Amino acid sequence: MGREEILEKVQEVLREELDNPSISVSAASTASEVPGWDSLAHVQIVSAVEKAFGVRFTSREIFRWNNVGEMVESISSRK
Amino acid sequence: MEVNSLAFLLFFVPVLGLNAALSRWPRAQNTLLLAASWGYFALADAKALALVAALTAAFFALGRAIGAAGSDDRRAFRTTLLATALLFWFKYLAFFAGVAGSLLGQVGWTRLEIFAPLGVSFFVFRLVSYAVDIYRGKLDPETDFTAFAAYVSFFPTALAGPIERPAPFLSQLRKARTWDHRLVADGARQILWGLAKKTLVADNLAAVVDQAWTDLHRLPGWTLLLVAPLYALQMYADFSGYSDLAIGASKMLGIRISPNFRYPFFASNMAEYWRGWHISLTSWLTDYVFLPLNVAFRDLGKLGVCLAAVANLVLVGVWHGANWTFAVFGLYHGLLLVPLVLTGAMQKRTAPPAPGLLGLPRPVHALRMLGVFCLSTLGLVVFRAESLSQAGSYLSRAATFAGGEATAVYDLLSKVELRIGGLFALLLLAVEWFRRDREYALVLDRGTPIWKAWPLYYGLVLLVVLYGASGAGFIYARF
Numbered sequence: 397m398g399r400e401e402i403l404e405k406v407q408e409v410l411r412e413e414l415d416n417p418s419i420s421v422s423a424a425s426t427a428s429e430v431p432g433w434d435s436l437a438h439v440q441i442v443s444a445v446e447k448a449f450g451v452r453f454t455s456r457e458i459f460r461w462n463n464v465g466e467m468v469e470s471i472s473s474r475k
Numbered sequence: 476m477e478v479n480s481l482a483f484l485l486f487f488v489p490v491l492g493l494n495a496a497l498s499r500w501p502r503a504q505n506t507l508l509l510a511a512s513w514g515y516f517a518l519a520d521a522k523a524l525a526l527v528a529a530l531t532a533a534f535f536a537l538g539r540a541i542g543a544a545g546s547d548d549r550r551a552f553r554t555t556l557l558a559t560a561l562l563f564w565f566k567y568l569a570f571f572a573g574v575a576g577s578l579l580g581q582v583g584w585t586r587l588e589i590f591a592p593l594g595v596s597f598f599v600f601r602l603v604s605y606a607v608d609i610y611r612g613k614l615d616p617e618t619d620f621t622a623f624a625a626y627v628s629f630f631p632t633a634l635a636g637p638i639e640r641p642a643p644f645l646s647q648l649r650k651a652r653t654w655d656h657r658l659v660a661d662g663a664r665q666i667l668w669g670l671a672k673k674t675l676v677a678d679n680l681a682a683v684v685d686q687a688w689t690d691l692h693r694l695p696g697w698t699l700l701l702v703a704p705l706y707a708l709q710m711y712a713d714f715s716g717y718s719d720l721a722i723g724a725s726k727m728l729g730i731r732i733s734p735n736f737r738y739p740f741f742a743s744n745m746a747e748y749w750r751g752w753h754i755s756l757t758s759w760l761t762d763y764v765f766l767p768l769n770v771a772f773r774d775l776g777k778l779g780v781c782l783a784a785v786a787n788l789v790l791v792g793v794w795h796g797a798n799w800t801f802a803v804f805g806l807y808h809g810l811l812l813v814p815l816v817l818t819g820a821m822q823k824r825t826a827p828p829a830p831g832l833l834g835l836p837r838p839v840h841a842l843r844m845l846g847v848f849c850l851s852t853l854g855l856v857v858f859r860a861e862s863l864s865q866a867g868s869y870l871s872r873a874a875t876f877a878g879g880e881a882t883a884v885y886d887l888l889s890k891v892e893l894r895i896g897g898l899f900a901l902l903l904l905a906v907e908w909f910r911r912d913r914e915y916a917l918v919l920d921r922g923t924p925i926w927k928a929w930p931l932y933y934g935l936v937l938l939v940v941l942y943g944a945s946g947a948g949f950i951y952a953r954f
Binding site: 435436438439440442443455456458459460 | 610611612715761762766767769771773774776780821
C-alpha cells in the first residue's frame, strides 16, 4: 500500500472520528492544526486507525509521532 | 525560608541584582541561579540538598544514556522506576507500613520515621519529565550540567511548584536574560498580588478554619457548613497566591513560568475546573499518566477513558501525601469526571459564556459555577481532614445539622479574621471575575498612567499591612 493511499485513508478516519467532512491533511500536518484533534481525541483516532488498517502501534511510537506523516510511516512499515 | 518571608527578600534581592549585572553572560547567570538554588535548599533542608544534588547528577548522566540508547527502551523504564521508587520511599513507605501494620496488628510499624525532604514531589517530577521527554524523542539530552541543575532546583519554584517542563525552561537558560523593565515590573506586580491573596484572604481564613476543625465536635452543623466554603477559598488564595509569588520572582529573574491557576471557580464543569486548578500538576499527570493509561486502555473505548481519568485523579490525590483522605479526595474527583467522559463533555472546550447584565454571570452560568464550587468544597473537606473518620464526622455533623455549644459558636463567629477574610475573599472573587481575561487580576493595561497604577500598589500594600494576617506557611510547601 503506497503512502499516498495510506494518507488518504487516514484522512477519511479523521473526518469520521472528528465528525468533520472538510478535514484535509498532508504529511506535514500536526494535531494542533486539525480542529478537535486534542489529546483525548488523539487516542480515539489512534484506535480507529489501528482498526482501519489492522495494525497495532506501540505506546512509544504513538508518543513519538510529530505529524501525520510519521503516523503514515508507522503504518507503511507494517504493510 | 518561604517565598513570602523577610529572609527570602534578603536572599532574593542580591540574587536579582547579580543576575542583572551578569545579563550578558547566560552561563554565568545559570551558575548564579544554581548557586542560589542549592543555597536555598541548604538553608531550607540540608538533607534535601544532598538528595537534589545526587539525583541531578544521576539524571544528567541517565538522560545522556537514554539519548544514546536510541531504540533501547529499558534504560528509560529503569530511570523512571528509580525516580518513582525514590518518591514512593520518601512519601509513601510510612503510609503503607502503617496500613500493613494495622492489618497485621503490629503497631510498632507506624512509628517508622521516613526522611521526606522538602520539595521532593516537585523536583522528582521535573526529573521524571526530563527522562521521559528524551525517551519520547521530544527533547535532546542537556549537555550543560549547570543549566540542567538550575532547572531541577530552581529556587522560586523549588518547594511548591509550579512544575515546569524541561524544554521551555532549558531553552530560556540558553539565552542571556537581559534586564527587561516591563517583565521585572510585571513580576513585582504579580508578587504583590500573590502576597495580598495570601495575607488578606488565605491567612485570615486559616485562623477561622483551623479553629473550626479544632472545635469540630463542639460546633453545630450549620457552622461547619459555613466554614467548608471558607476552606475552599483559603486553599485557592493560598496556593494561587504562592504561585503568583513564585512566577513573579521568576519573571524578575527573566524567566517565564506558565500560569498555575486560571480562575477555576468560574468553571462550568469539573473538567474545566481541573484545567484551571494546579495546572502544572494536572497537565504533568495528563501527559505522563493519563494519556499513557488512555493509550494502554484504548481498546475499552469510553470505559478505558473513564478508568484512565479515575486513576489519574486518584494519583492527583495521593501525590499530596500518604493519607487515605488524599486517595478518597482523588477518587471522588475521578468519579465526578465519569459523566463528562460518557457524555463527551470532558474535552469540549466551549467559549466562555457571554456575561449578562452589568458584566455579571448569566443565571445558568452562575448556577453551574456554584455547582462546581460546592463539589470542590465537598472534596476539600476530605482533603483538609487528618483522617477519613474526622472527615466523616465533619460531613455527618454538617449534613444532619448537629447541635453544638453556643460558646464555641461565639468564639468562632466573633473572630475578626472571619470578617476580614470573608470580605476580602468576596472582593477577590469579584475583582477576578471582572478581570478574568488577564493572566492574573492585577495585570494593568499597557500605558496605564503612573497616577492610576501607583495608588493601587500603595493601597494594596497598606491593606496588607493593616489587615493581613501572618504566620501560616504555604499549604503546598508541605507536599
